[in-house]
């Protein structure tokens with residue numbers, strides 16, 4: 001028996017990862033549609049991480065999985081008008097595409113992340129590959145250049161910031177939230193600092209973790225101190241980035257204000 005066992009009751013339906021949350025409505029014009037919580041200050045309501053991952057998709061949701069050719073992806077022509085309307089209303093869309101790439105690896109001892117992340121493992125499921133999902137994301141960005149998409153969890157490419165930078169360069173309508181990816185930036189503090197400096201206008205602070213003091217203090221230590229060898233949710237240690245105010249201000253507040261059209265507030 002594998003030491004890494006799937007806990008079926010908590011396993012998210014695979015197709016939830018194939019589409020993003022689309023809960024932005026004119027009724028809540030300043031609410032970023034989200035599957036994670038993009039910025040505690042932006043969030044309305046609290047759903048909890050597991051529920052977010054199971055039910056994160058407003059497009060394709062449910063207990064049973066539709067056949068592949070029946071699933072609705074964000075780049076589907078049937079959604080064109082929806083994304084266009086978001087652009088027209090200046091509603092940014094928080095899109096959760098894919099998940100950490102380790103989810104597509106066998107749930108065995110060679111997994112990069114700790115067993116506690118088994119809930120999100122997708123190996124062997126009838127779902128698109130990690131690469132296919134990112135390709136859907138990129139096609140959506142190209143198809144809707146006027147719509148602003150804020151991709152959760154550093155677009156799930158926090159493990160490869162060099163490639164992620166190229167994606168940002170290619171798609172000016174793409175923004176990122178950094179929710180639940182402290183363990184990605186904390187293990188590559190020098191490159192992550194350069195990345196955040198370069199793309200400081202494209203990344204917003206966000207979280208889909210529990211909103212409490214401990215969570216904020218952990219982010220503060222990571223972003224604002226140069227503390228070393230800090231523990232985190234994985235087996236590796238984090239190193240503080242010591243970010244300057246010129247990066248912190250847009251990430252904490254400025255970008256969100258601009259994206260959410262809150263500048264006059």
Ligand SMILES: [Zn+2]
Nearest residue numbers: 035036152208
């Ligand atoms: Zn998430």
